[in-house]
Amino acid sequence: MKNKYVKIYEEIATKIQEGDYPVNSLLPSENDLVELYSTSRETIRKALKLLSEHGFIQKVQGKGSIVLDVQKLNFPISGLVSFKELAKKMGNRARTTVEEFSEIKPDTFLKEQLQATDDDRIWKVIRIREIAKEKIILDKDFLLIKYVPDLTKSICEDSIYEHIEQELGLTISFAKKEITIEEPTEEDRRFLNLDGFVNIVVVKNFVYLDDASLFQYTESRHRPDKFRFVDFARRKLT
Numbered sequence: 001m002k003n004k005y006v007k008i009y010e011e012i013a014t015k016i017q018e019g020d021y022p023v024n025s026l027l028p029s030e031n032d033l034v035e036l037y038s039t040s041r042e043t044i045r046k047a048l049k050l051l052s053e054h055g056f057i058q059k060v061q062g063k064g065s066i067v068l069d070v071q072k073l074n075f076p077i078s079g080l081v082s083f084k085e086l087a088k089k090m091g092n093r094a095r096t097t098v099e100e101f102s103e104i105k106p107d108t109f110l111k112e113q114l115q116a117t118d119d120d121r122i123w124k125v126i127r128i129r130e131i132a133k134e135k136i137i138l139d140k141d142f143l144l145i146k147y148v149p150d151l152t153k154s155i156c157e158d159s160i161y162e163h164i165e166q167e168l169g170l171t172i173s174f175a176k177k178e179i180t181i182e183e184p185t186e187e188d189r190r191f192l193n194l195d196g197f198v199n200i201v202v203v204k205n206f207v208y209l210d211d212a213s214l215f216q217y218t219e220s221r222h223r224p225d226k227f228r229f230v231d232f233a234r235r236k237l238t
Contacts, residue, residue, distance in 0.1 A: 008033075012051060026067070083096060096156075096158075100126035126140055137221065141217075170210075180202045192221070
């Protein structure tokens, strides 16, 4: 027999999926849910926790439980997908704005991330990714110019990966990724629509060509309500 909080979770999840609770609307308050389901506050909190863990709601300080789009964008953890490729799957409801495009010298941090030397030069590209008119990704890209010598702002507005593969004839092979949950920085709050959000998902990518040359370091800073990071894993028996 199912616990009551599981039944409540399933009922609310069904209502969200069927549109009874529209995307971006607020669920009834905890007090209202306690009364609606004739149960304890602890039971309701357990149900809300399940809804949050399964991507149906986002609890926002000072607001309550916001209903999320259950058709979240899937970003494969083990794959390399460009934002342009993602936008095509969405019917092009996405836009990229280049906030900064410059040539810089590597500082100590970038020397370490890109295995760069004092003689290397680096493209710094700051891009805002907008989906359905909401600014939800801040991409901070750093690319070694010796591998990508002729980058332009217009290329950055379109697709850097498409340029590298189709115009430069290089093969992007693999990436090492680090995923963390962090508090938004002042820069995040300046560029992204983060009202009410107290965390962001940061994906750091170290991207390599097929000859194992490290050519790119990227920090992609995501608002947490629009993305589901997925992977496929197979257990290996020893």
